[in-house]
Amino acid sequence: MSHNSDALCHALAEQLRARGWRLVTAESCTGGGIAAACTDLPGSSEWFECGFVTYSNKAKVRDLAVPQDVLDHHGAVSEETVRAMVAGALRYGDLAVAVSGIAGPGGAVPGKPVGTVWIAWGSAEGTEAQCYCFDGDRNNVRHMTIGTALKNLYEYLDK
16 A cells, blocks of 8 residues: 555544544654544544644653653654553554654754654554654655554554
8 A cells, every 4th residue: 555645544444443443643743744634534533533742752741641761761753752652642542653753854863863753553452663764855754754654554453
């Protein structure tokens, strides 16, 4: 399946409806783009629960219960942080996705260049996480993150 967000959202919606599940998004670098892609679909109120845009570390702790020590030891752009974001989001729904990355043009740190994005997704059945390095400008990094997050959710439910 391609990174066509509309097609992915339609397919994901069917899977969620079939299971009677509700999706929660926990976004940093995409600024709500995943939630927007999902809620662009008519009827999304049947399967989309809510979305969090936790851009600051303070918001990640406050809204998603990400432990402060995880942020202190691993940073916002890390596997540990996105897994904690998913855990926090799952308090509100059945399936969750979390993204945290460096969309650019600034923000790069040693070992984490612009385009570095961690994505985690999962349910009570388990959580998966992967690091990506997307090319291009800020808009492209965000666009690729949204498409990849939707694709990962689709494939998770399609197993």
